[in-house]
Amino acid sequence: MADALLEGRGLTRRFGGLVAVDAVDLVVKEGTVHGLIGPNGAGKTTLLNLVAAFFPASAGTLRFRGEDITRHGPAQRARQGIRRTFQNLKLFAEMTALQNASVGLHASNAAGVFDAIVGTRRHRREERAIANASHAALEFVGLGQYSDVVAGALAYGHRRLLEIARAIVARPTLLLLDEPAAGLNATEATNLSALIHRIRMQGTTIVLVEHHMDVVMSVCDTITVLNYGHKLAEGTPSGIQENPEVIEAYLGHAREPAHAGA
Amino acid sequence: MSADPALSPRRSLQSRVATLVFVAALLVFPAVYHNPFALHMMSLVAINAMVALGLQLLFGFSGQLSIGQAAFYGIGAYTSGLLTTKLGVPFPAALLASGVVASVASLLMVPVTRLSGVYLAVSTIGFSILVHLVLMNEEWLTGGTFGLIGIPRVSLFGYTLRNPAYSYFLCVGCALAVYAALVRLERSRFGRAINAIRQNEDAARSSGLAVTYLKSQCFVIAAFIAGLAGSLYAHQVRYLAPDDFTFWKSIEFLFMVVIGGVGSLFGAVLGAAFVVLLPEWLREIGDYRMLVFGALIVTAMLFGTRGLAGVLAATGRALGALMRRAAASG
Numbered sequence: 001m002a003d004a005l006l007e008g009r010g011l012t013r014r015f016g017g018l019v020a021v022d023a024v025d026l027v028v029k030e031g032t033v034h035g036l037i038g039p040n041g042a043g044k045t046t047l048l049n050l051v052a053a054f055f056p057a058s059a060g061t062l063r064f065r066g067e068d069i070t071r072h073g074p075a076q077r078a079r080q081g082i083r084r085t086f087q088n089l090k091l092f093a094e095m096t097a098l099q100n101a102s103v104g105l106h107a108s109n110a111a112g113v114f115d116a117i118v119g120t121r122r123h124r125r126e127e128r129a130i131a132n133a134s135h136a137a138l139e140f141v142g143l144g145q146y147s148d149v150v151a152g153a154l155a156y157g158h159r160r161l162l163e164i165a166r167a168i169v170a171r172p173t174l175l176l177l178d179e180p181a182a183g184l185n186a187t188e189a190t191n192l193s194a195l196i197h198r199i200r201m202q203g204t205t206i207v208l209v210e211h212h213m214d215v216v217m218s219v220c221d222t223i224t225v226l227n228y229g230h231k232l233a234e235g236t237p238s239g240i241q242e243n244p245e246v247i248e249a250y251l252g253h254a255r256e257p258a259h260a261g262a
Numbered sequence: 263m264s265a266d267p268a269l270s271p272r273r274s275l276q277s278r279v280a281t282l283v284f285v286a287a288l289l290v291f292p293a294v295y296h297n298p299f300a301l302h303m304m305s306l307v308a309i310n311a312m313v314a315l316g317l318q319l320l321f322g323f324s325g326q327l328s329i330g331q332a333a334f335y336g337i338g339a340y341t342s343g344l345l346t347t348k349l350g351v352p353f354p355a356a357l358l359a360s361g362v363v364a365s366v367a368s369l370l371m372v373p374v375t376r377l378s379g380v381y382l383a384v385s386t387i388g389f390s391i392l393v394h395l396v397l398m399n400e401e402w403l404t405g406g407t408f409g410l411i412g413i414p415r416v417s418l419f420g421y422t423l424r425n426p427a428y429s430y431f432l433c434v435g436c437a438l439a440v441y442a443a444l445v446r447l448e449r450s451r452f453g454r455a456i457n458a459i460r461q462n463e464d465a466a467r468s469s470g471l472a473v474t475y476l477k478s479q480c481f482v483i484a485a486f487i488a489g490l491a492g493s494l495y496a497h498q499v500r501y502l503a504p505d506d507f508t509f510w511k512s513i514e515f516l517f518m519v520v521i522g523g524v525g526s527l528f529g530a531v532l533g534a535a536f537v538v539l540l541p542e543w544l545r546e547i548g549d550y551r552m553l554v555f556g557a558l559i560v561t562a563m564l565f566g567t568r569g570l571a572g573v574l575a576a577t578g579r580a581l582g583a584l585m586r587r588a589a590a591s592g
């Protein structure tokens with residue numbers, strides 16, 4: 001334990017003239033839950049997107065399990081064991097919950113066009129395994145009874161859980177959660193904290209972007225605070241809560257940018 | 263309830279019975295109605311349905327709008343026509359070669375799969391126009407505007423299929439094989455992957471899917487099927503002209519998919535029947551037929567985006583409900 005699973009150095013992302021993330025170092029230790037917090041527009045989601053290769057970094061390097069993955073695309077990183085959820089849900093709306101989860105297993109299987117048409121043994125074996133693993137992932141997040149429901153017809157909180165099921169079905173090494181508690185009520189947020197804890201117990205390291213402080217403080221081992229694209233502070237939840245700079249950024253003379261998100 | 267989780271919804275008894283009845287009807291059709299012209303038209307429906315099924319995979323499943331399928335159809339038709347007339351290649355080999363040549367040609371479209379929506383559509387139209395021009399101008403190979411004449415009838419294992427019923431069985435058989443293959447593909451890992459790409463490409467990519475590769479596979483499969491259909495067409499009509507493969511033909515294939523119902527394999531078959539047969543039935547009204555045809559297409563679209571397959575499913579549901587009510591009261 002305590003080895004750096006993910007190591008970002010000087011990560012920078014510019015959007016035109018705006019520097020959303022400015023030379024941030026991010027070291028995530030294996031087996032931990034690492035929180036990314038900060039006021040709106042601080043660059044939390046941008047940083048998460050750089051780790052997921054949703055867009056390329058303008059500068060900086062990224063190492064995952066010691067390997068330089070700076071130039072790897074999003075699908076390649078997903079296959080290497082980095083999976084994510086999205087702040088504004090991105091599900092396959094016309095597919096059932098079970099099918100949604102099954103897509104997360106695509107890269108771990110091999111049966112192709114020919115196997116499907118001929119109905120080879122490999123195809124049948126894999127389909128059975130995919131169905132079982134997908135169902136287990138739905139059960140794990142608490143959606144077991146909704147496996148045949150079309151994703152677009154699920155309640156909002158359930159859709160959030162379905163995204164998590166799709167992200168963890170392949171047992172990723174690193175899971176990136178982008179505001180998983182957004183829009184959840186108090187009970188759902190508590191359940192989410194318990195779920196994050198259980199995912200971590202399975203051996204998955206987690207990076208969590210979240211505004212919901214109860215969730216952040218209850219599940220994180222380490223917290224990185226971002227402000228205006230810079231790293232403001234880093235430490236344990238209790239250390240962060242007492243950090244005067246963090247308190248000022250959140251409560252002091254508030255000068256938050258007008259736009260939300262990012 | 264769901265002790266055994268199902269990745270694909272199980273097919274109902276009704277739909278299995280309906281499929282069986284449909285296939286049986288196709289098989290007995292020549293015996294009941296031995297009219298050479300009707301059989302010829304039905305063969306053309308089967309041939310066009312094959313191309314439409316391939317386009318359904320490409321557009322309805324993977325979400326890639328191609329208005330260039332006539333190019334692959336034409337490439338397949340000319341491949342088969344040339345191989346059999348000029349080199350005396352036997353039909354089964356020419357059929358396979360048509361599929362292969364068309365799918366190799368579709369590899370030219372791989373860079374284009376990075377485009378989406380109208381940009382992809384426009385580049386496929388461009389490809390369709392390009393192929394038409396080649397067919398028209400490379401006279402040494404294709405015969406140019408004079409066309410390619412004297413294409414032999416299909417002969418299988420030394421038997422020449424003179425009886426229109428036999429070539430009907432060949433075309434319908436090929437169409438059924440394509441249909442069955444695509445049904446299986448739809449309900450597989452590959453089918454779920456391309457559906458996922460259509461519904462949310464970002465999510466598909468971050469789930470580890472090789473999006474460009476999967477999209478290209480769809481292009482190649484659709485082109486292979488269009489190539490096979492082109493070969494059957496060449497031996498069905500036995501005369502090829504470049505004007506059979508203009509981009510208007512590509513639009514006709516798109517009509518078949520959209521009228522039949524985007525995303526429905528059976529819809530593609532219904533759409534093919536509609537687009538091939540309707541102008542024939544309307545022949546009596548002469549030049550007005552395309553006017554009526556166009557008006558019918560507009561009307562069909564007003565009924566909703568699920569096409570003929572959607573109308574059929576809704577009718578089936580209504581009938582089922584009516585029968586249940588009758589059974590409950592009676």
